[in-house]
Amino acid sequence: MDKQHKLQDTSIGENSPINVTDYREKIDQTFSFLVTGELQGSVFGTNIYTDDSNIAVAAVHAGILSVGETKSVEVKILPGQSTYQSSTQNGVTSSSYGAWPGSYMFITDMNASLTTITNLLNYRHKVNEVISISVTGLIEGPVFGTTIYTDDSNVGSAAVHAGVLSIGETKLVEVKILPGQSSYKGSTQHGITSSSYGPWPGSYVFIENIISSVAESMDLTGFRDKVGHSLYFLVTGDSGVPVYGTDIYTDDSNINAAAIHAGVVKLGETKAVIVNILSGQLNYQGSTKNRITSSSYGQWPGSFRFIDHNITSAVTITNLIDYRSKVNQILSVSVTGSLGGSIYGTTIYTDDSIINTAVVHAGIANVGETKIVDIKILPGETSYQGSTQNEVTSSSYEAWPGSYTFTTNTINCVMAPIDLLNFREKTNQLLSFVVTGKNEGSIFGTDIYTDDSNLAVAAVHSGMVTLGETKVIIVQILPGKSSYHGTTQNDITSTSYGHWMGSYSILSSIPTFKMALSNLVNYRDKINQILSFTVIGATGGSVWGTDIYSDDSNIATAAIHAGLVNDNEMKTINVKILPG
CATH class of the missing domain: 2.170.130.20 (LCCL-like domain)
Known part of the structure; x- marks a missing residue:
């Protein structure tokens, strides 16, 4: 850090220091200094500055003074910070720095x-x-x-x-x-x-995350450990640099160009944007938007999307009837979880269902929680099943011409790989793939196939697609089996095989299930009925009984106790409701 400050005496009042290192022991005290705004001098930090930062330059950076303006400013002495974040503000660029033992901030009226x-x-x-x-x-x-x-x-x-x-x-x-x-x-x-x-x-x-500058790296690969976090970044729209994806971008995409492509900034415009850090995607689709052409790409381990303030206009929408024509499109909507609205269905809701209530029922948001969610518009269903989840009761309904689902409850659809070897760790998960039926390629098993079996051929063998037909199929990833039995079906011959460590089955339909509540007290009236719930195994919940459990037992913990799931494993289980 530069300790040599060479400013004219006129830049700071007669009784004012160049910096406040001599005030380090006066934590939480406020001092007034007569300062003239300057551009030349070292500054470290944003809003909170290292105590050896030049006051006259920092005051311009903070927006307290204009260059050449002289007035009294108030400075509050703060303890040292673990880091100081750089940024460009008001024509002044400050530097980042690590731990430094003293700091200060300017006090404004607010x-x-x-x-x-x-x-x-x-x-x-x-x-x-x-x-x-x-x-x-x-x-x-x-x-x-x-x-x-x-x-x-x-x-x-x-x-x-x-x-x-x-x-x-x-x-x-x-x-x-x-x-x-x-x-x-x-x-x-x-x-x-x-x-x-x-x-x-x-x-x-x-x-929590104050505006960050990525001017040096230009990408977000260094934020891969913050999946799920929404971060502020200061970007300047740029072109002619690589971008991969549409709406969701690889984390090595240039953020300044991606911001233009996404429509959140214009070329040359400097603006603070909010970025949601995402996990890696299986593929990224290129497109041309706002005169920026992004490229397609295959699997990449980190990604991000912009949270554009414009998309929150949907906050005033109570339902999705007006979006019925946009089947299979995904909308980003700002919702606030609430009780009391009418909703119909479970996982898939009629499009006249109140969004803010459905989001609580689906377990996507808590009551009173405001967040941005992704909603997929679906065609109408022949029936909708009501249920009670998360203290919200939805109603059943017959045929209705439009519906929707929250995408955290849906399955990402991608072009199919040749086989599913790389999906072995996703045991019991449901995945959706677009396949074109083929008759050339090795497959092993019947109904349940080894995970090195050619997926497009297995889809024909199982009867889910015909030769040459392109279709979306649902695949469930399964653990390995001790043996696989070969057969001839639909003009495709599969081979028998012994022990193999991973497998899959192709489903004829998506199984319907309910996301589990913490317990089953509200299902007491459904004695002898068998219900399906998707649970994520969790330790620490209260459980009473063995094999037969009290209905106020935590279902996620009871499922582990019963040996049905492992800790943190997500799985659909069948539960029979019994009398007391």
Whole structure:
């Protein structure tokens, strides 16, 4: 870090220092300095700066001063931070840096008042605005909610509960003001217990990851360990650089060009964007959009998509009747989980079902939780099965001309590989592939095939497709078998084989199932009925009984106890409801 500052005396007032390293011991104290905005001088960080950063330049970077403007600024002394993030703001580029023992921030009218208040009640009218707050993590103070908090929740305690701060840690955090939620769910996290609450007219959420600059790497391969996280990045629209995919991009795609392709920035425009880090996809489809041509690609281990504020316009849509013509299209919709809306079906819902209620029923969002979900538009079904899930009861219905499903409950459809050797670790999962029936290629088994069997040939042998027919098939990945029996079917002869470590079957239809609740208390009226549930094995739940379990036993833990699933294994199981 450059310790030599060579500025004219006129850039800083007579009694003002060039930096605040001499104030390092005065943590949480605020000082006023007369400063003239400058462009020349070293600055490290964004919003929070290392204490050897040049105040005059940092003030321009922070938007407190213009170049050449002289005025009194207030600086709050902060403890050292573990990292400092670079960015370009107001014509000044700051540098990144690792741990440094002292820091500071500028106090503006907004964050000055925020440092002296405990909650965000007075910011209720700023819905969807993101504000920066200097917060010290606290252990005492009322908190209501999880992730999304009531706006009367203590900010310092909520920040610890959310994992944004440690107790006693002071730093600048970003908070998004949200509308009121219908309910707030309490939980215990990071040593803080929050309370549940009913309807409350204002709320907020922490944006844990402050805007990051990827100017040096230009891609997101370094963020592969943050799957599921939504991160802020500062991008400048660029062209002539590689991009792979459409809507979902490989993580080695140039983010500046991908942002133009996705329509979130224009060429040369600099803007903060939100990126959702995703796991690797089996393939990526190229296209030309906004004068950027992306390439197709096969399997790649990391990907991302932009969360464009424009797609949240669907927040005002209550159902999807108007989208009935868009069969097989996937829409991104901002939803807030709620109770009380009419819904019909399970997994697949009629298109007049209320989205915000269906998303809770499907287990995609909690009541009061706001998030972006992907919805696939489907054709009408001949019937819809009602059920009770996640404290929401859906109704059964007969034929209805339009439907939809949340894509976390659907199966990704891709062009079929030659065989399924690379899918061996996905035991019991259902996968969808587009195949064209063939008669050349080795297959072993009948109904259940070795996973090195040619999938296109096995599809003909099983009768799922005819020779030359292109069709979507559903495949269930299975564990290995001790033997496979060969037969001749549909003019295809398969071979017998002994022990082989992986296998699959081709299904004639997608099995219907319900995502399991934590227990089966609500199914007490269905004595002697056999129900199918998809469970993910989990330890730690309460279980009573052996072989026969009380209906308030945790089904995911009971399934492990019964030997039906392993910990973290997802599997569809059949359960018979019995009397007490």
